[in-house]
Amino acid sequence: MGTLSFMFPNSLLDGTCKIVALGDSKTRYNKQRSSCFDPLRIGNCTDQQQLCCLSWGVDKAKGRRGGTVSNLKAVVDVDKRVESYGSSDVEGNENGSYDAIVIGSGIGGLVAATQLAVKGAKVLVLEKYVIPGGSSGFYERDGYKFDVGSSVMFGFSDKGNLNLITQALAAVGRKLEVIPDPTTVHFHLPNDLSVRIHREYDDFIEELVSKFPHEKEGIIKFYGECWKIFNSLNSLELKSLEEPIYLFGQFFKKPLECLTLAYYLPQNAGSIARKYIKDSGLLSFIDAECFIVSTVNALQTPMINASMVLCDRHFGGINYPVGGVGEIAKSLAKGLDDHGSQILYRANVTSIILDNGKAVGVKLSDGRKFYAKTVVSNATRWDTFGKLLKAENLPKEEENFQKAYVKAPSFLSIHMGVKADVLPPDTDCHHFVLEDDWTNLEKPYGSIFLSIPTVLDSSLAPEGHHILHIFTTSSIEDWEGLSRKDYEAKKELVAERIISRLEKTLFPGLKSSILFKEVGTPKTHRRYLARDSGTYGPMPRGTPKGLLGMPFNTTAIDGLYCVGDSCFPGQGVIAVAFSGVMCAHRVAADLGFEKKSDVLDSALLRLLGWLRTLA
Ligand SMILES: NC(=O)c1ccc[n+]([C@@H]2O[C@H](COP(=O)([O-])OP(=O)(O)OC[C@H]3O[C@@H](n4cnc5c(N)ncnc54)[C@H](O)[C@@H]3O)[C@@H](O)[C@H]2O)c1
Numbered sequence: 001m002g003t004l005s006f007m008f009p010n011s012l013l014d015g016t017c018k019i020v021a022l023g024d025s026k027t028r029y030n031k032q033r034s035s036c037f038d039p040l041r042i043g044n045c046t047d048q049q050q051l052c053c054l055s056w057g058v059d060k061a062k063g064r065r066g067g068t069v070s071n072l073k074a075v076v077d078v079d080k081r082v083e084s085y086g087s088s089d090v091e092g093n094e095n096g097s098y099d100a101i102v103i104g105s106g107i108g109g110l111v112a113a114t115q116l117a118v119k120g121a122k123v124l125v126l127e128k129y130v131i132p133g134g135s136s137g138f139y140e141r142d143g144y145k146f147d148v149g150s151s152v153m154f155g156f157s158d159k160g161n162l163n164l165i166t167q168a169l170a171a172v173g174r175k176l177e178v179i180p181d182p183t184t185v186h187f188h189l190p191n192d193l194s195v196r197i198h199r200e201y202d203d204f205i206e207e208l209v210s211k212f213p214h215e216k217e218g219i220i221k222f223y224g225e226c227w228k229i230f231n232s233l234n235s236l237e238l239k240s241l242e243e244p245i246y247l248f249g250q251f252f253k254k255p256l257e258c259l260t261l262a263y264y265l266p267q268n269a270g271s272i273a274r275k276y277i278k279d280s281g282l283l284s285f286i287d288a289e290c291f292i293v294s295t296v297n298a299l300q301t302p303m304i305n306a307s308m309v310l311c312d313r314h315f316g317g318i319n320y321p322v323g324g325v326g327e328i329a330k331s332l333a334k335g336l337d338d339h340g341s342q343i344l345y346r347a348n349v350t351s352i353i354l355d356n357g358k359a360v361g362v363k364l365s366d367g368r369k370f371y372a373k374t375v376v377s378n379a380t381r382w383d384t385f386g387k388l389l390k391a392e393n394l395p396k397e398e399e400n401f402q403k404a405y406v407k408a409p410s411f412l413s414i415h416m417g418v419k420a421d422v423l424p425p426d427t428d429c430h431h432f433v434l435e436d437d438w439t440n441l442e443k444p445y446g447s448i449f450l451s452i453p454t455v456l457d458s459s460l461a462p463e464g465h466h467i468l469h470i471f472t473t474s475s476i477e478d479w480e481g482l483s484r485k486d487y488e489a490k491k492e493l494v495a496e497r498i499i500s501r502l503e504k505t506l507f508p509g510l511k512s513s514i515l516f517k518e519v520g521t522p523k524t525h526r527r528y529l530a531r532d533s534g535t536y537g538p539m540p541r542g543t544p545k546g547l548l549g550m551p552f553n554t555t556a557i558d559g560l561y562c563v564g565d566s567c568f569p570g571q572g573v574i575a576v577a578f579s580g581v582m583c584a585h586r587v588a589a590d591l592g593f594e595k596k597s598d599v600l601d602s603a604l605l606r607l608l609g610w611l612r613t614l615a
């Protein structure tokens with residue numbers, strides 16, 4: 001980066017840090033662009049920002065060209081924090097001593113890495129940012145601890161086979177204390193339809209039937225069909241569907257359940273709902289139920305995915321980790337370290353190194369190269385095949401994927417700290433608001449998601465305050481080509497409209513209770529989550545054949561695997577955790593840590609490839 005000068009005044013230790021950057025045009029460029037999340041922020045910054053600022057300062061001080069670090073104690077504290085989430089600096093390795101390199105430490109990447117580590121593999125995770133978790137990370141400001149993304153955690157209970165987050169933590173000897181959420185979501189919908197998704201299934205059904213008494217039978221049949229699928233899923237041991245010894249073993253042990261899943265694999269929730277339900281308001285409600293987990297309506301949502309979430313919330317229930325969602329990734333990262341593998345932060349992978357068409361390593365933006373027997377990418381498929389590999393050599397399978405799936409929009413997120421008394425007593429933790437027109441459900445800024453995690457865990461905000469995380473779909477195109485001033489003004493304007501809507505629908509007096517507010521746009525998501533266009537994940541271009549077209553973890557490139565939401569079964573923390581489990585199993589088999597059969601492998605992989613072409 002050249003000639004940067006940093007000066008850290010003593011105010012560092014009391015939580016504010018003023019950084020003065022002097023120097024070349026690049027610095028001035030960063031100075032102009034500095035935003036609330038910017039590692040090179042100029043002005044007051046706290047906590048995690050401070051961490052970024054300081055770690056830059058340390059780098060500069062080490063590399064020495066004009067760096068001045070005036071408060072070494074603070075630097076040491078910050079280094080300890082980086083250390084506590086995993087390893088610090090690692091030299092490049094030219095001779096390939098790792099079994100697997102994982103690009104990215106989202107939940108998908110971390111689950112793949114930890115599962116491999118417990119099987120005995122030596123893994124290196126390379127994360128661009130300064131903490132683990134990606135969209136399941138956290139950040140701290142002014143005494144508030146915010147979840148970067150969703151605060152609704154499926155798969156986090158203590159029972160069944162589908163509690164994949166609990167299991168992933170347990171695999172590395174970790175367990176988090178959780179707080180049960182009595183209501184998954186409180187829906188506030190057109191025609192004054194208000195529905196609470198109670199933890200108890202019978203209470204939920206009773207409430208829904210009370211709103212649509214003429215559809216009692218249809219409601220029971222539709223949700224009943226979801227249970228049939230959920231129970232089949234829940235009876236299986238979950239591993240890679242691309243590994244034939246396991247897959248055929250499951251068919252042998254649980255033939256009925258596997259056939260049930262095979263039957264529903266190409267189906268969508270909306271068409272099944274229409275078999276039983278006629279009321280258009282109720283069908284729209286089921287659209288909203290699906291939209292919050294898939295960003296598309298029920299007709300486009302795979303039935304297996306819908307069943308998973310519509311039942312897990314009652315089976316294991318939604319549980320929130322004490323200390324926030326970020327604790328999950330932090331614990332996985334620590335568990336990885338405990339098992340002899342490593343995670344390296346500020347490690348921006350810019351390309352995947354190929355040798356005779358096989359993935360053998362990666363190159364970082366600072367020039368370091370790391371080699372391994374296999375490479376797993378937790379970046380989206382658009383980033384993996386469009387940036388880390390040369391876009392012009394797009395394999396046929398990826399071309400097909402991009403024909404069937406497009407990037408879902410990103411989000412506009414508003415993180416706020418408010419006075420506690422603005423919330424009526426018994427306010428639920430999660431809300432979904434669509435005021436008067438069902439046709440706005442999927443439109444940008446149409447529906448509003450709201451989470452108030454301090455309803456469950458008050459330690460996330462100073463006493464007498466609450467956190468509000470408000471988000472709504474928004475596309476990157478809406479935010480590009482604006483001057484800094486216009487960009488900031490637009491953020492304020494759009495946020496103001498959303499907050500006014502919530503003030504009108506839910507919390508009178510909301511605006512005057514705001515003590516802290518920070519707005520992130522799709523550009524923020526793109527920048528800090530390294531996701532192309534800031535996308536939330538893939539969504540089907542048209543009506544998909546359920547999950548049939550969704551690729552698993554192997555790719556057309558030998559030695560390269562993908563994990564995360566652009567793999568089967570798609571978006572969602574629990575979904576990417578499953579993709580991590582599947583990926584680790586397939587990689588472990590290929591590395592010789594698990595049983596495999598070359599003959600069966602090639603037959604199954606060909607069959608699955610062919611099935612995808614039918615989607
Ligand atoms: N966006 C949200 O609001 C939100 C919130 C919570 C959970 N989720 C769920 O989490 C899912 C995503 O999880 P995931 O595991 O697929 O991924 P992720 O996007 O959460 O994490 C990917 C990680 O990879 C890192 N990365 C990407 N490219 C890199 C590169 N070139 N070099 C180094 N690091 C790189 C990113 O910094 C990030 O930490 C989403 O589908 C969503 O359902 C989303």
Ligand SMILES: CC(C)=CCC/C(C)=C/C=C/C(C)=C/C=C/C(C)=C/C=C/C=C(C)/C=C/C=C(C)/C=C/C=C(\C)CCC=C(C)C
Pocket residue numbers: 150151152154185233236238241250258259261262265292293294304305306308309430431432449450451569570571572573574575578611
């Ligand atoms: C292979 C073949 C061909 C065949 C065979 C058959 C079989 C055996 C099959 C099997 C299958 C399986 C196993 C499957 C599995 C699946 C799964 C696990 C799935 C899962 C899913 C999940 C999901 C999707 C999830 C999601 C979630 C989400 C997204 C969430 C989100 C949330 C949010 C956003 C929040 C909201 C908030 C508010 C409202 C505020």
